[in-house]
Every structure is written in structure tokens, then in C-alpha cells.
Amino acid sequence: MGQKKQRLAEAEGQQNPPDTAQTSSPKEPRLGTLSTLGLQRSIYFSSPKDHPVRLGPEFFDQPAVPLARAFLGQVLVRRLADGTELRGRIVETEAYLGPEDEAAHSRGGRQTPRNRGMFMKPGTLYVYIIYGMYFCMNVSSQGNGACVLLRALEPLGGLEIMRQLRRTLRKGTVSRALKDRELCSGPSKLCQALAIDKSFDQRDLAQDEAIWLEPGPLGPSGLAVVAAARVGIGQAGEWVQKPLRFYIRGSPWVSVMDKVAEQDTQA
DNA sequence: GACCCGATTGTCT
DNA sequence: GACAATCGGGTCA
Numbered sequence: 150m151g152q153k154k155q156r157l158a159e160a161e162g163q164q165n166p167p168d169t170a171q172t173s174s175p176k177e178p179r180l181g182t183l184s185t186l187g188l189q190r191s192i193y194f195s196s197p198k199d200h201p202v203r204l205g206p207e208f209f210d211q212p213a214v215p216l217a218r219a220f221l222g223q224v225l226v227r228r229l230a231d232g233t234e235l236r237g238r239i240v241e242t243e244a245y246l247g248p249e250d251e252a253a254h255s256r257g258g259r260q261t262p263r264n265r266g267m268f269m270k271p272g273t274l275y276v277y278i279i280y281g282m283y284f285c286m287n288v289s290s291q292g293n294g295a296c297v298l299l300r301a302l303e304p305l306g307g308l309e310i311m312r313q314l315r316r317t318l319r320k321g322t323v324s325r326a327l328k329d330r331e332l333c334s335g336p337s338k339l340c341q342a343l344a345i346d347k348s349f350d351q352r353d354l355a356q357d358e359a360i361w362l363e364p365g366p367l368g369p370s371g372l373a374v375v376a377a378a379r380v381g382i383g384q385a386g387e388w389v390q391k392p393l394r395f396y397i398r399g400s401p402w403v404s405v406m407d408k409v410a411e412q413d414t415q416a
Numbered sequence: 417g418a419c420c421c422g423a424t425t426g427t428c429t
Numbered sequence: 430g431a432c433a434a435t436c437g438g439g440t441c442a
Contacts, residue, residue: 283424283434337424381423
């Protein structure tokens with residue numbers, strides 16, 4: 150319990166980050182991340198003319214579980230029509246394994262117009278509508294019908310824009326200002342905050358001009374990662390319990406913490 | 417067509 | 430913690 154308060158306190162302390170919509174923190178030099186990641190630039194990074202560093206197709210070409218882990222710590226960037234860049238560090242993901250995974254939309258090999266993105270090349274976005282009013286964003290991985298759901302971000306830049314987007318897209322009328330921790334702490338919240346809708350379905354995260362992934366200051370290595378059961382999958386038999394949700398331990402930005410899983414992962 | 421359900425969120429108690 | 434909101438997509442007749 151005190152632990153939670155401490156996390157909250159830490160979060161508040163980390164808040165007020167300069168709301169630098171277009172720049173990354175000077176304390177977090179991007180150089181060095183490549184070696185931290187243990188990746189080779191020539192393989193994992195491409196450098197389109199206007200993006201100095203973005204994760205290329207090879208990054209996404211791995212099975213869902215390692216890809217879900219690899220996403221942690223990386224920075225999702227969304228460029229709006231006016232050029233504003235919104236940034237968030239990925240802190241929580243879920244892996245969906247494909248036909249054999251009873252909780253996946255591709256279970257049993259089902260392929261429909263809606264979930265086509267799941268079967269497209271790794272890095273393809275699969276954005277769908279849930280509960281008639283929210284969006285969820287997945288990224289196709291290696292493996293037919295397998296993908297990774299992005300569940301939560303630590304907002305890094307463009308917080309005020311995110312707040313506006315969340316405010317205007319939320320139902321209801323006049324509402325209080327959202328705290329930073331409420332901006333991207335859920336799969337549909339992050340879609341709202343980054344203005345991601347159905348029009349992003351089947352786009353290529355490795356190529357698109359409006360959305361891409363940059364290597365994070367820390368990358369996934371060196372992070373303590375918790376593996377927990379996925380959220381919100383009711384009837385999927387044994388698949389309900391499988392530890393296919395991954396989040397950064399201690400991060401106050403995740404949507405749901407799982408204390409039991411954290412203890413199990415501790416060892 | 418008709419019907420049912422959902423990888424969620426926000427509000428109220 | 431319980432529950433309503435809201436509608437696209439999947440399934441079945």
C-alpha cells in the first residue's frame with residue numbers, strides 16, 4: 150500500500166516534465182541507445198529523410214512475445230497534420246499469438262476484413278473499434294495472425310495536446326482536466342491521446358509518415374519486466390492465465406498492476 | 417436480417 | 430466494486 154503511494158509520489162515528481170512536444174529530453178541522449186539495445190544500426194534502423202532514427206521493418210519481424218517485450222521502453226511518435234509531434238514511451242503491451250490463442254481475434258485462423266492487419270507483414274497496424282466507441286491499436290508480428298497490443302504509454306511530449314484530444318474525444322460534456330497519468334494508461338486512452346483511429350488500420354509502423362517508433366533512451370534491456378495475465382479476456386480457457394501481458398516494473402504509467410505476478414517475476 | 421457480445425472507460429456508490 | 434454507455438463485427442438462420 151505504501152508502495153502504491155510511493156509510486157504515485159514518484160509519478161507526481163516525474164510529472165511537470167517540460168512539455169516538450171517536439172524534442173526529447175536532453176538528459177536522455179539518443180546516442181548510446183543502440184549499443185544498449187545490442188542492436189546493429191544497419192539491421193534495425195532505417196533513416197528516412199525526415200526521421201533521424203526510427204525502428205525499421207526488421208525490428209517488427211520477431212515473434213509476438215519477444216516483440217511485446219522489445220516494445221517496452223521504445224518511444225511511439227505520432228505526427229499530427231499540423232506537424233506537431235506527440236511522444237510516449239511504451240510501458241505495457243500484450244502478445245496475441247495467432248490461431249492457437251483462444252483470446253486472439255485470429256483464433257482458429259479466423260480471418261475477416263476487420264482483422265486482416267493481423268495477417269499482414271510484421272509492423273502492420275491492426276486498429277479496431279471496441280464497445281462501439283473506442284479504438285485499440287495492435288502491431289502485427291512474425292507469425293500468422295499474431296500481434297502485439299499496445300496498452301499504455303508514459304507521455305513524454307505534447308501532453309497538452311493529448312489532454313485536449315482526450316477531453317474532446319471523451320463522451321460527456323464539461324469534465325475536469327485529466328492528470329498526466331490518465332492520458333495514456335489504457336489501450337483506448339492512448340489511441341485517443343494520439344488521435345489514432347480506424348484510418349490507421351493496416352498502415353505500416355515501419356514506413357508511415359504520421360506514426361513511427363523510435364528507440365527509447367533505455368530500450369528494453371536493463372528494464373525490469375513483469376509478465377502477467379492479459380486484461381479483459383473473459384472466456385479463453387487456459388489462455389486467460391497465460392503471462393502474455395508485459396509491463397515495466399514500478400512504472401506508474403501502466404493501466405493495471407498485478408502484484409502477484411510481480412512477486413512471481415521477482416525471483 | 418436479427419441477435420449477441422466485446423483485448424474499455426468513466427461515473428457513481 | 431458495480432454498472433451503464435454504445436455500435437461495429439461476427440455468427441447464424
